[in-house]
Amino acid sequence: MAPQVIDHKGGVWSIAVPIPDNPLGHTLVHLLETDRGPVLIDTGWDDPDSWDALTAGITACGFDPADVHGVVITHHHPDHHGLSATMRETSGAWVAMHAADTALVRRSRAAEPGRWLDYVLGTLTAAGAPEDHLEPLRAARAAGRGRKPPGRRAALPDRAIEPGALLDLAGRRVRAIWTPGHTPGHVCLHLEETHPAQQSAPTAARPTGFGRLFSGDHLLPGITPHIGLYEDPDEVAPDLLDRGDPLGDYLDSLERIARLAPAEVLPAHQHAFPDAAGRVRELLAHHEERLTDLRRLLREPLTAWQLATSMQWNRPWEQIPAGSRTIAVSEAEAHLRHLVKRGHVEPVAGSAPVRYVAI
């Protein structure tokens, strides 16, 4: 199949790298031409077909995969960081990531098999998950199965992305914008160069705003990223109010992107789009609406599991498979955490599994 490559002009391309068996379809890996060779923003899923699509795409952009100088990773998820190790082996490229996501890569590389399942079982039990949901997980744990990491172990990055700093890219101006929420170390990358269409297009068709934003999973045109809890099970603060608030971080990071006002957003899924601030407004409104709905549901005390079963999803709860239910509960917990932080909801004293109620 011919590589799916878009020339975004001004030394920027996107390469569609397929994600096997996933409704998202593909990751858009961006290639940035620098004076020391091409630099990739994300690499794609670790799979032979995906690797073929990536290398064919780099070639179609007019470069040799062996010349890739560096890899900048927006966040540690396998559809973004999966092929980084293979890329590094092929070209000697450096791999850069924010320290908070590098910590997650290090943690998962070091984890014994089964530790992840222990964590999932612990959090689901505390969330009030019913026996029929826990039983298959316990059986898997007893059979010695742990989380199977996709493909090889994720590459340990060799450079840190510093929030607010310009990346060391010869001949290009790219600033790292820390946007925690979807993951603790998610970064967007602001290409601080005049948009090519602002030089060439007729005046009326010229985009407004400054530069282009590689937004990873933080800002997508038609979907909202998953926001769950990702704290290290060994480092969970005893007091609820001392724990992290990924949804709050995400909403704050959205506002930061709106203030940046880039002329165009180049996300890691779906397609490029112009109005970052407009999309941020939509997402903030969507989340406010959802939080209001949850406060209504929480007039009666509910566990995180009960809340998840009552929330609006893209299909009825009965049709959501077990693995996705686990993710949905994590999303419900992130919302509960945020409502507790805002002082809108509180845990019911002495309840186990803990139930939450609107104040």
Ligand SMILES: [Zn+2]
């Ligand atoms: Zn992601």
Ligand SMILES: [Zn+2]
């Ligand atoms: Zn993604």
